[in-house]
Amino acid sequence: MAMLETKNLGISFGGLRAVDEFNLTVERGQLYGLIGPNGAGKTTVFNLLTGVYAPTTGGFFLEGKSLAGKTPLEINRCGIARTFQNIRLFKEMSVIDNVKVGLHNAANYSIFDGLFMLPRYAREEKELQTRARELLDVFGLDGERDYLASNLPYGKQRKLEIARALATSPKLLLLDEPAAGMNPQETAELMETICFVRDHFDMTILLIEHDMKLVSGICEQVTVLNFGTTLAQGQTAEVLADPRVVRAYLGE
Amino acid sequence: MQTFISTLIDGLSLGSLYALVALGYSMVYGIAKMLNFAHGDVIMVGIYVLFVALGAMGTSPLMLTIAALIMIVFCALLGFTIEKLAYKPLRAASPLSVLITAIGVSYLLQNLALLIFGSRQQKVPTYFHLGSIYIGGVQIELLSLLILAVTIVVMILLSIFINKTKLGSAMLAVSEDKGAAQLMGINVNATISLTFVIGSALAGVGALLYAAKMPWVGPYTGSVFGIKAFAAAVFGGIGSIPGAMIGGVLIGIIEAMMNVFLPDVLSNASDGFAYLVLIIMLVIKPTGLLGRKHVEKV
Numbered sequence: 220m221a222m223l224e225t226k227n228l229g230i231s232f233g234g235l236r237a238v239d240e241f242n243l244t245v246e247r248g249q250l251y252g253l254i255g256p257n258g259a260g261k262t263t264v265f266n267l268l269t270g271v272y273a274p275t276t277g278g279f280f281l282e283g284k285s286l287a288g289k290t291p292l293e294i295n296r297c298g299i300a301r302t303f304q305n306i307r308l309f310k311e312m313s314v315i316d317n318v319k320v321g322l323h324n325a326a327n328y329s330i331f332d333g334l335f336m337l338p339r340y341a342r343e344e345k346e347l348q349t350r351a352r353e354l355l356d357v358f359g360l361d362g363e364r365d366y367l368a369s370n371l372p373y374g375k376q377r378k379l380e381i382a383r384a385l386a387t388s389p390k391l392l393l394l395d396e397p398a399a400g401m402n403p404q405e406t407a408e409l410m411e412t413i414c415f416v417r418d419h420f421d422m423t424i425l426l427i428e429h430d431m432k433l434v435s436g437i438c439e440q441v442t443v444l445n446f447g448t449t450l451a452q453g454q455t456a457e458v459l460a461d462p463r464v465v466r467a468y469l470g471e
Numbered sequence: 472m473q474t475f476i477s478t479l480i481d482g483l484s485l486g487s488l489y490a491l492v493a494l495g496y497s498m499v500y501g502i503a504k505m506l507n508f509a510h511g512d513v514i515m516v517g518i519y520v521l522f523v524a525l526g527a528m529g530t531s532p533l534m535l536t537i538a539a540l541i542m543i544v545f546c547a548l549l550g551f552t553i554e555k556l557a558y559k560p561l562r563a564a565s566p567l568s569v570l571i572t573a574i575g576v577s578y579l580l581q582n583l584a585l586l587i588f589g590s591r592q593q594k595v596p597t598y599f600h601l602g603s604i605y606i607g608g609v610q611i612e613l614l615s616l617l618i619l620a621v622t623i624v625v626m627i628l629l630s631i632f633i634n635k636t637k638l639g640s641a642m643l644a645v646s647e648d649k650g651a652a653q654l655m656g657i658n659v660n661a662t663i664s665l666t667f668v669i670g671s672a673l674a675g676v677g678a679l680l681y682a683a684k685m686p687w688v689g690p691y692t693g694s695v696f697g698i699k700a701f702a703a704a705v706f707g708g709i710g711s712i713p714g715a716m717i718g719g720v721l722i723g724i725i726e727a728m729m730n731v732f733l734p735d736v737l738s739n740a741s742d743g744f745a746y747l748v749l750i751i752m753l754v755i756k757p758t759g760l761l762g763r764k765h766v767e768k769v
Binding site: 300 | 628631632635636637638639640643644647648650651652653655657658659763
């Protein structure tokens, strides 16, 4: 069964069909790219897949389970986590606390355990601390765990966002322009990190990206969106060579 | 000097009361981004519950404990219900609609009290029979020390809760970015409800201590006190929890000092002077003592 399947997914805002008849199948363990010119509807697709918007037509399925119309919270708990195009970390919280917020669903103690520091609380929090540090370590952020998130350099904030999303133990990870604003060296590092995350966490990843080097470097398949409709779909190299795709990006 | 110290302690205990109530305003503002003007009236309801419960059961230590627990739970439930019925349906509405609703809830509670108990101030039976002690010639009311001690314990528990537990960090996350918090698996509605429950329970503790100090209750007792506590929250930097604590204590001390040290002609207007300090402070630092300014990068 496919990890993610969308069927004729669509949404209109007033008379504008922002996304129309969107069909996509992402297999388990795949690294899938979603590309297209600015305003094509890529982030809208992410917003549909995470419950920020409810689709007006069609639906989508995570491992066969229909998730259309569920709230962002429910969808996250079913196993979809994401990052944001404009970084949305909890800036006033420490780096490790950002990750812990994601981990907290796994913690199992009551208000009273926490308030009076009972053994169960200590045990669970210690466990969380260990897991959070392991995650930060993967992204080379363990040394900065007590910094405020807003004090991290840009590239590391992007990494922290991925770490925070992974902390919610998703099955499918959505990355919205992970390389935006990065220099070539940071992008190269990011590509390694993304591949590592896929292998290490056995993750399925769907990502939006404008950096074609990143897309052609790590994505096995891509879908191209243009004005809300699907322009092309398939193996990355073939799709990127498609004259229609080139035209959509560069014009006639 | 002796007057100064006893006034300081008086101010500290008054300020602790403000702080307990200011926390409710500040937490709700920080997390739900709204001013809950009905918060002061929760205290009034709390004192009435205490008044009725003590009247029915007497003021023996056991009965007092039971009455106090009933009252605090009642306040917490009241806060929960107000949020559920009045504010939650307006989650997507403009802040002004929510503000007006909050004022409406405030009037509703006051008028319910007016309907049930009449406009006359009622005397709450004395329940803390505490005298005073002398330390180095300074007379100190034990009640003031009790209020101070209870407040400090409550604040410590609250700080542990906010900074060290998962629900606390969920509250911090929601206060920063509801949308992102929700996508990270945080139940935003439950977190906001919890904030109201905690804030209202603190108001309940405030009511218990307030009525021990000033044992009269009328329909408007809460709103007058509440507005000052709100001012304290703004003074400390609304949205900031340590800010509410410090703001409350400072407003209390300023008010007590003004009462004692201003010349008689002016001391009647001590409230006005307390607000004057607030205004000057806000002119100098518009975000309040510990409030943070968010600079948007462009």
